Amino acid sequence: MVREGERVAIFNSIHRVMKAEKLLKGQGMVILLIPAPRDLHADCGLAIRYASADAVAVESSLREADLEPEEIHEKTAVGYSRLP
Secondary structure (H helix, E strand, O other): OOOOOOOEEEEOHHHHHHHHHHHHHHHHEEEEEOOOOOOOOOOOOOOEEEEEEHHHHHHHHHOOOOOOOEEEEEEOOOEOOOOE
């Protein structure tokens, strides 16, 4: 379950999402590998959930490792908002 204010990173392959999970957990970041929410399209069926407060750290780590997600969404009161 994704709570309001949390972010969901969608990847284009199971390999990339698993590699991203290993990287982020190895750095001590609080993330969770989850089934991709039905409202969001994910080729691999999995996503990484994290708090918006951790967004800068999570997203910069992924960028530095060349593991940027295909899409990032933030849960709002009315659904998901895709972030640029």
